[in-house]
Amino acid sequence: xxxxxxxxxxxxxxxxxxxxxxxxxxxxxxxxxxxxxxxxxxxxxxxxxxxxxxxxxxxxxxxxxxxxxxxxxxxxxxxxxxxxxxxxxxxxxxxxxxxxxxxxxxxxxxxxxxxxxxxxxxxxxxxxxxxxxxxxxxxxxxxxxxxxxxxxxxxxxxxxxxxxxxxxxxxxxxxxxxxxxxxxxxxxxxxxxxxxxxxxxxxxxxxxxxxxxxxxxxxxxxxxxxxxxxxxxxxxxxxxxxxxxxxxxxxxxxxxxxxxxxxxxxxxx
Ligand SMILES: C[S@@+](CC[C@H](N)C(=O)[O-])C[C@H]1O[C@@H](n2cnc3c(N)ncnc32)[C@H](O)[C@@H]1O
Numbered sequence: 001x002x003x004x005x006x007x008x009x010x011x012x013x014x015x016x017x018x019x020x021x022x023x024x025x026x027x028x029x030x031x032x033x034x035x036x037x038x039x040x041x042x043x044x045x046x047x048x049x050x051x052x053x054x055x056x057x058x059x060x061x062x063x064x065x066x067x068x069x070x071x072x073x074x075x076x077x078x079x080x081x082x083x084x085x086x087x088x089x090x091x092x093x094x095x096x097x098x099x100x101x102x103x104x105x106x107x108x109x110x111x112x113x114x115x116x117x118x119x120x121x122x123x124x125x126x127x128x129x130x131x132x133x134x135x136x137x138x139x140x141x142x143x144x145x146x147x148x149x150x151x152x153x154x155x156x157x158x159x160x161x162x163x164x165x166x167x168x169x170x171x172x173x174x175x176x177x178x179x180x181x182x183x184x185x186x187x188x189x190x191x192x193x194x195x196x197x198x199x200x201x202x203x204x205x206x207x208x209x210x211x212x213x214x215x216x217x218x219x220x221x222x223x224x225x226x227x228x229x230x231x232x233x234x235x236x237x238x239x240x241x242x243x244x245x246x247x248x249x250x251x252x253x254x255x256x257x258x259x260x261x262x263x264x265x266x267x268x269x
Contacts, residue, residue: 002026008095015088020063022088024095030088036063042222043124043151044231049073052119055143056100057107058126061088065100068120076100077115079107108132110139117145124153124229128200137214138243144234150216153229155192157183157201160226162191168226171203182206204228213242 001009008025012018021032045064046052050072056065059078068076076099083104084090093100103115107126121140127133140150158179161169171178185201192198202210207230208218216232237243 011091011095015091018061018088020061022061022063022092024092030061030092040067042224043153043229047071049120054120055079055118056122058124059089062092064122064124066096066098069098069100077103079103079105081106107136108139110143112143115143117143119145119148121148121150123150127152128155129197131199133200134210134214137210141215141234148234150232155198155201155226156223156228157185157203158223160201161185162187179203180205182209
């Protein structure tokens with residue numbers, strides 16, 4: 001074994017639990033519980049990120065952060081509400097000589113004033129954990145440059161509706177029309193695989209609706225059993241779009257017009 005490989009193995013052993021499988025030295029991989037190579041194929045990360053500013057939300061051990069750097073990104077910001085030394089991020093970043101900026105922060109705290117704008121946003125394996133998934137998408141839109149692309153990956157409903165005994169059902173097996181509807185299952189407590197951090201399962205159509213409502217035009221979607229995702233482009237917010245729903249009292253229910261007398265102040269970030 002080379003010195004580099006021995007050093008990498010020793011560093012890997014300092015972290016008890018790895019989520020990502022990362023090659024941190026030639027032929028030396030972190031023992032991630034996730035099939036990270038498969039996920040990389042599924043999410044369609046652009047092959048060339050030359051000069052792009054990339055945000056990796058929920059970066060965890062950093063596989064996608066480091067992959068974005070490897071694909072030429074000009075700058076990568078890794079954001080996670082766990083500090084980098086609670087996960088494998090610090091160890092892997094050091095072994096790989098990563099120059100990414102790590103920010104320990106909540107996705108809801110994203111603002112253009114603090115973070116600037118990004119060309120590509122990775123939002124993988126996070127949205128179904130959040131109490132406020134739509135607020136997170138709004139915050140992400142706020143930090144997207146015009147035409148930016150967001151890659152979302154999530155637990156999904158279409159093949160994984162959970163019943164009160166914890167069994168999974170395909171929507172089609174319940175009713176062939178259900179997959180065409182924007183359905184979201186709320187999973188309180190430990191309904192999903194005994195995991196209290198998992199709260200939502202959107203159907204593919206609902207995920208597209210969530211994205212459109214937040215100002216993203218879906219370009220492609222994919223599904224693999226209980227998981228799936230979408231790639232979407234940032235578009236300008238329509239003045240009467242779904243994001244204005246919190247201000248519904250300012251609209252005429254009949255015409256959809258803004259009521260001049262109650263015109264709202266611009267929404268703050
Ligand atoms: C299941 S892991 C996904 C890791 C990686 N993105 C992937 O798909 O392989 C979810 C990550 O999101 C982070 N996370 C959860 N809620 C968050 C929040 N509100 N703001 C920022 N990060 C969050 C967790 O700490 C965790 O590292």
